[in-house]
Amino acid sequence: MLRRTVTVTAAVLAVVLGVQAGVQAAPTPGSPGAGDVYYPDYGNGGYDVAHYDIRLRYHPATDRLTGTTTILASATQDLSRFNLDFALATQSVRVNNRAATFTKQGDHELVVTPARTIARGAPLTIVVEYDDIPSTVVAAGFTSWNRTPDGALAVNEPEIAWWWYPSNDHPTDKASFDVSVLVPTGVEAISNGTPTRWAVPAFGGWDRWSWRQDKPQATYLTFLAIGDFDTYQDTSADGSPIVTAYNTRLDAATAAAARTSVERSDEITDWLAGLVGPYPFGARGGVVTGAGDQGFALETQTRPVYDGRSFLRGSNNSLVVHELAHQWFGDSVSVGQWKDIWLNEGFASYAQWLWSEEQGEGSAAELADYVYSTVYPADDPFWQVLPGDPGPTRLFDGAVYDRGALTVHHLRELVGDEDFFAILRAWTDTRRHGDGTTPEFQALAERISGVDLDAFLQEWLYTPGRPDRGVSTLSVPAEPKSWPKIVAAHH
Template sequence: MRRRIVAAVAALAMTVTGTTLAGTPAQAAPTPGSPGIGDSYYPDYGNGGYDVEHYDIRLRYQPGTDRLTGTTTILARATQDLSRFNLDFVLDVSSVRVNGWSATHSRSDAHELVVTPARTIRSGQLLTVVVQYAGVPSQVLVDGYTGWRRTADGAMAVNEPESAWWWYPSNDHPLDKATFDVSVSVPDGVEVISNGVQPRPPIGELLGWTRWIWRTTKPTATYLSFLTIGQYDIVTDTAPNGQPVVNAYHVGLGDLAGAARASIERTAEVVDWASGLFGPYPFEAQGGVAGPLDGIGFALETQTRPVYGPSFWRRGANTYVVTHEIAHQWFGDSVSVADWRNIWLNEGFASYAEWLWSEAQGEGTAQELFDFTYAYYPADDPFWQVLPGDPGPNRIFHSAVYDRGALAVHQIRLAVGDDAFFRILRAWTAQRQYGNGTNEQFQALAEQISGRDLSAVFTTWLFTAGRPELAGDATAQARVATPPQPKSWARIQEAHRFLPR
């Protein structure tokens, strides 16, 4: 017995000094997951220490009071030994459980929910995190702002780069994509639209409530998930590729309803056209949502089903904004930014898709749109001082990211030729499908496929202040001297006029 005690004491001593009896290192103490995922523009967005695989969001919403109650179940895997971890969330939390055990929770900074599990979490371990919560999202402000828009008959959770905080806890950064089940109970007669498909029709519940269920089966960035609640006409159809099409139109659009339908009902056509340029459509459903008059003032590429504010329909139908948001399904949704400084990879290519659509519709070629856009902004315009490749956190939606971004895309096309250019686009969307990318990675791919050094093009058009010279090209100089306005120009400008906050 004495020998056993001595051996146990020796083993304990060796463990304390970092060595087990067998001579192997002791397991390091678990550490907290970082309160940010490492984004250069928004360092506190997202979280470290785990990777989410699926969100199951179950809500109850009362439009009359804007009160939201919910339970979100997060399925994740730890990427380190964790003593605690963070979620991005702002509503009042009543309880958190991790793998069935009650966990403690507290607040840190504006939108950090700090969760301390009852038991240590080991790297590679599966996590089931259940968060129960409630609140009035429109009244919860972060820096004077809420991502939840209350409307006369419901609400909209649609925004970029953040909106999830106000309706479900998450790892809120495009680097951590997941699949979604969204289930929302609302009073009878109220519609709920979200991403993906409906695995079953709305279900009547007791006491005048109906539950709507939506499912997203492809990896989705949190800012691309959405929720809109209110009075909607829902139109369903089948796309040329056999996928379900779900379009929704707020019943209060009045005189704008016709223009909204004439635009959004062409979604399947635009998807079919874009698939020929960018590769197979990457998601399981198609569609669009025309929001209410008192809703959002912009459009957003919410995955599978972009949402449009009413301003786009005031001058009639506008398929250019539809083309922009559909192009994002490849550039931004399937292949998302690895860091928000890479926003050009989203907006530059979605804007250039409008130029390609213009050419396909016979309303102005991409070259004509390049010439007119270049001439439209005088050399001394502050527009040219914004760098699309690194615009800064307060200018990710600056017009230069869109228009100068499109100019840069066209210059890349001219540098490599059409054959290589479209091979580059299809390779980018195929190789990084459901993942992320950076400016540097796109340049490397473009150089690999084209066999050309593109450093000068990328540096000049994306990272250098001032209007680039077209010196040495007399033909180009003549074109941009007094270029005619393409027929599509006004509609394209309207598509860019209303941007997220």
């Protein structure tokens, strides 16, 4: 017994002395996911990306894409290997100036083993070369790369980066971007941020287009539109560039309706800034694709992309408001988990109602009542979808948008306009260029308003069935806040 005790004590002492001497555990692989509850293998662990440099050459006639992406990152643990999210055929990988080995795991995981282990906090320079036909590459059962009659679109949510550049593909790891694309002369290549090269001749029959995003940007919000576009450049009052582009395959009437909508982006952006705080980026604009090219609009950062068919029946300023509101709700402040998507879509949809109120075309209260009472009767299956936890197959269900917007509206009624707009401005300010979750939003709203929101949010976000619009069961401040008209809140 005594001998055994001495042995154990000596072993413990050896461990303690080893720790004091600086002995560390062996480097381990970074996790193959970022911890998202809906998409556990999206994003990666073990490193944090600071910058992507994406250099591409695209052949519209064959859909061939060749590229080199250089990633500047830092290790967040002692790394023996790490993953990148990528689906295209990879030619080579280098890590910190040495060739690395790599293997494909599943359909979008590129597992990289560097020649030397990486110490926690050490810089990472990752260079990936690739060559493929993106429209033929299937991952997660589909392809997000969209080949069009005159080029291609890399525009989708939440999966798009896999088909044109390797990345840490989750909104919680944002980075700055340089995107530079060689295309045949006469073809445009449009992306986010500020243009740094505009159709600069590179060699016979090829031009280079380059774009820079110097503010943090999520991977899925980084886009590429290649094709035949009429492009326009202007400057906003704050000096930032405005770039708009319209696919030349649009018929004259649709192109006119698109321009009357998208060319108001600068005005709408300034109006939104008056409501929710300063515009968070340094460039503005929009891109309109051919009718039916993609089937949706997306809030790609600084420059939303709209399908031309959104303007078949005339101007659509409300859609422009929705996508521009996302520049605050979704782009600058991204979801910490994809299950919190209502924080993006509910607020962007409510911005459409606020714009209607501003334009005298129906108040937010009138629209909320119409959606609640007429569009979705009490027995409509719409009310069975939970906007606060819709599930990965219903991430973009109508309830996430409209019931989300109703939640926002009734929050406004509950806390009053003064606190409501203070909450929005605080959310977009304190989490600028970051991310957030529903519990974090609730905590902020309760701190500003003094209202306990547990019962309210449980009913509107997490309970099946049409909620009761009353607020009598909720705790309200002892001293009611004043409720100024929304016009006053603009200023």
